[in-house]
Amino acid sequence: MAHEQHQQLIDALHECMEACNHCFDACLQEEDVKMMADCIRLDRECADMCAYVEQAATRNSPFVKELAGVCATICEACGNECRKHDHDHCQKCAEACFKCAEACKQAA
Template structure:
């Protein structure tokens, strides 16, 4: 079974999940970690959902397109949260999330 139609989206979702996990972990090391709670939670949610999307696309699930459309909203929310913080890991995560949101919307045929 060919999954070429999802190849790019799968790759971007994996990159986004990695960026989110890295950001969440780095936030835990910040001196003001208590102020980073929402960022950490949003990062972890986004990472988990990105990996779920990868699984759905990998098996050509009938729900992959719908799920990716929803994931785009989650990625955008995560990007907005990370953009509020000046740390490099947050900025890199925001970039990865915005890229993933765009790729998911494109794959799902949803206009932003």
């Protein structure tokens, strides 16, 4: 598939990476950081995976489908964790994660 065919996926991955990075940083500022540990950990995993899959898609890697499948799993896990927290940054991150998971599933 050409880079243009992956554009929707690329956009969702980039949005999710940014949301996870913002959530990660905001969680570190929360009063009870220890309570946010799982959220922080998954934000990092998700942001890193989204960034990698975005790069793979832009270079037309032959492994985009497989990587997108793994990324969907990570995005869903991150979204489910973020959804547990009432913080605005967590809710926005969860939304971006679920949107990205759907885009990844379509690509996979």
